[in-house]
Amino acid sequence: MPFSPEKFGVESPLQRSRRWSNLWLKNKKVLNNVLFNVRLQKQQSSPKQPIQPQPNNQKPIYVSPKKPNKAQDFVNSQCVIDKTSLLPDQILLQILSKLPKSQRNSNSLVSKRWLNLQGRLVRSIKVLDWDFLKQGRIFYRFPNLVNIDIVNGCLFSPRNCSILVSNEVLTYWIDSDKEGSCGLLNEGNLVVSSDVDLGLKILVNGYPNLRKMAVMNASEMGLLNVAEECPILQELELHRCNDQVLRGIGACSNLQILKLIGNVEGLYGSVVSDVGLTILAQGCSRLVKLELSGCEGGFEGIKAIGQCCLMLEELILAHHRMEDGWLPALSYCENLKTLRFLSCKSIDNSPGSDENLGFCQAIERLHLEKCQLRDKRSVRALFRVCQGAREIVVKNCWGFQDDMFRVAAVCRRVKYLSLEGCSLLTVEGLESVLPSCLELQSLRVISCNNIKESEVTPALSTLFSSLKELRWWPDTKSSLSSALAGTSLGKRGHRFLKKTCDWKSLPGI
Known part of the structure; x- marks a missing residue:
């Protein structure tokens, strides 16, 4: 008669792999983000420790600041969504100018900053609405x-x-x-x-x-x-x-x-x-x-x-x-x-x-x-x-x-x-x-x-x-x-x- 682990209360390897804890531990990126958020909330909630006075004229004890954790900085850098925000406008303008003209419309939809930068690269335009010129909106949208x-x-x-x-x-x-x-x-x-x-x-x-x-x-x-x-x-x-x-x-x-x-x-x-x-x-x-x-x-x-x-x-x-x-x-x-x-x-x-x-x-x-x-x-x-x-x-x-x-x-x-x-x-x-x-x-x-x-x-x-x-x-x-x-x-x-x-x-x- 074959051995059945369920009969004796023993979990099979398939059931063990389906546990949420095992799946959670395998995804290290999600775990790192959770740990980083928990540590960040603790730092914001706990006040700074003042200098602790000592009785009987003893020397005060100073609390040593915590050393920066490089692992936390690494996790924090991974949480940045728009990495192009770290670039100055001049460098980003040079990058956008190298892209083909067929991508201009799609590039302007990324963000408001990209919309403004893409407008600065436009040199030629056909005005279809007279109010667009009369109200001066053309100068804010296309300044060059x-x-x-x-x-x-x-x-x-x-x-x-x-x-x-x-x-x-x-x-x-x-x-x-x-x-x-x-x-x-x-x-x-x-x-x-x-x-x-x-x-x-x-x-x-x-x-x-x-x-x-x-x-x-x-x-x-x-x-x-x-x-x-x-x-x-x-x-x-x-x-x-x-x-x-x-x-x-x-x-x-x-x-x-x-x-x-x-x-x-x-x-x-x-x-x-x-x-x-x-x-x-x-x-x-x-x-x-x-x-x-x-x-x-x-x-x-x-x-x-x-x-x-x-x-x-x-x-x-x-x-x-x-x-x-x-x-x-x-x-x-x-x-x-x-x-x-x-x-x-x-x-x-x-x-x-x-x-x-x-x-x-x-x-x-x-x-x-x-x-x-x-x-x-x-x-x-x-x-x-x-x-x-x-x-x-x-x-x-x-x-x-x-x-x-x-x-x-x-x-x-x-x-x-x-x-x-x-x-x-x-x-x-x-x-x-x-x-x-x-x-x-x-x-x-x-x-x-x-x-x-x-x-x-x-x-x-x-x-x-x-x-x-x-x-x-x-x-x-x-x-x-x-x-x-x-x-x-x-x-x-x-x-x-x-x-x-x-x-x-x-x-x-």
């Missing part, structure tokens, strides 16, 4: 800003609205119940100019070292205050700008990058003419990059910019409403290196004769994107003005066909040519231009559906072989053959795909 965008803060968005209007310039909410809105901005949706000027005054007093700013519906006096209080301001973006507002920009002597947005179709309308561009040119002589969006200037305004802004290297024209005959004024921009056209309905309907056009001596890059190139005369004048360009990019432009592309043969110094989304171009157009580009090194042909690989001549193939870089995806078939090159997909599935597609006829397989 150098880049501020308050465009969206200048808009009043209705609450509980479900329609979001998005544009290349703005994104805002509208009220569907309000009659006559139609997605347009009116005076009721904007902060008035006087309040914007007051906000700018508060802003520049708190951040005198601003380097970049974006503002909407500001007046001349508001921008004059910015120019006086922020002498190192280098980049400025103005929405809903006009000629009168440009008088305040003239005081920004150190401004290098400027973006003016005058008229935006479907949102708001304002006029920037030759008068405003002339005032701008005389005041901001150190401009390096200028972007004009929805402006109505002409020959005199561009000429003044070219004569006064001698350091101008990049000019961007977006949705321009320039007067006829403005294109010859580009020849006055002697140091212009980059010329970009974005979403322009036309270039210049009346550029004038070739003798009066001139050309940009330092031009290096010509970019055309989402433009309507239907007038051969204006396109020809543009390429003649930029005949010294080394880089030409044409992307998603309407009406750009072989006749338009042939006039680009005057650009004989081009080294980089990119054609993307030009659905009217054919191989014949390439053959009429590429042989004249003797310095061509890189060629990109993407999503040009009328350019067929079967129509490429041996002479054009020889030219392709001499290039340093070639990206050839004119249509979906060519991109498919490039993607399948070096794989055995066509060989394995030729029995099943023989009727739908001839895989062996594709090059590279």
Whole structure:
């Protein structure tokens, strides 16, 4: 008969291990914390022992203080929950600055101290609530800003609205119940100019070292205050700008990058003419990059910019409403290196004769994107003005066909040519231009559906072989053959795909 410990009142090893006393003794960390708390309560409850007087004129007995217990100090150090509280702010700031920007939001949730320290590391912000700026809360939350965008803060968005209007310039909410809105901005949706000027005054007093700013519906006096209080301001973006507002920009002597947005179709309308561009040119002589969006200037305004802004290297024209005959004024921009056209309905309907056009001596890059190139005369004048360009990019432009592309043969110094989304171009157009580009090194042909690989001549193939870089995806078939090159997909599935597609006829397989 087997021996049973329960029968004789003897505990088994399993029952002995389940005792609370055994489990308590095994967890030494919990026991140390309990002992430390007990000793700490005893020390706080028991008063200090005074000197004990002795009768019969005997010498007093002094109670010797207890020696510090190193074990208790070790246990006390383990009870510290936030060890970063022992670090000074400067060291913790250096540690937080090394972390990736994607962790900023999570780091600010650790404690109030981390929230304040993380705010001191932020240099750029977009203000969405105007009261956040007007009440001064922005200075306590982000004391070291150098880049501020308050465009969206200048808009009043209705609450509980479900329609979001998005544009290349703005994104805002509208009220569907309000009659006559139609997605347009009116005076009721904007902060008035006087309040914007007051906000700018508060802003520049708190951040005198601003380097970049974006503002909407500001007046001349508001921008004059910015120019006086922020002498190192280098980049400025103005929405809903006009000629009168440009008088305040003239005081920004150190401004290098400027973006003016005058008229935006479907949102708001304002006029920037030759008068405003002339005032701008005389005041901001150190401009390096200028972007004009929805402006109505002409020959005199561009000429003044070219004569006064001698350091101008990049000019961007977006949705321009320039007067006829403005294109010859580009020849006055002697140091212009980059010329970009974005979403322009036309270039210049009346550029004038070739003798009066001139050309940009330092031009290096010509970019055309989402433009309507239907007038051969204006396109020809543009390429003649930029005949010294080394880089030409044409992307998603309407009406750009072989006749338009042939006039680009005057650009004989081009080294980089990119054609993307030009659905009217054919191989014949390439053959009429590429042989004249003797310095061509890189060629990109993407999503040009009328350019067929079967129509490429041996002479054009020889030219392709001499290039340093070639990206050839004119249509979906060519991109498919490039993607399948070096794989055995066509060989394995030729029995099943023989009727739908001839895989062996594709090059590279």
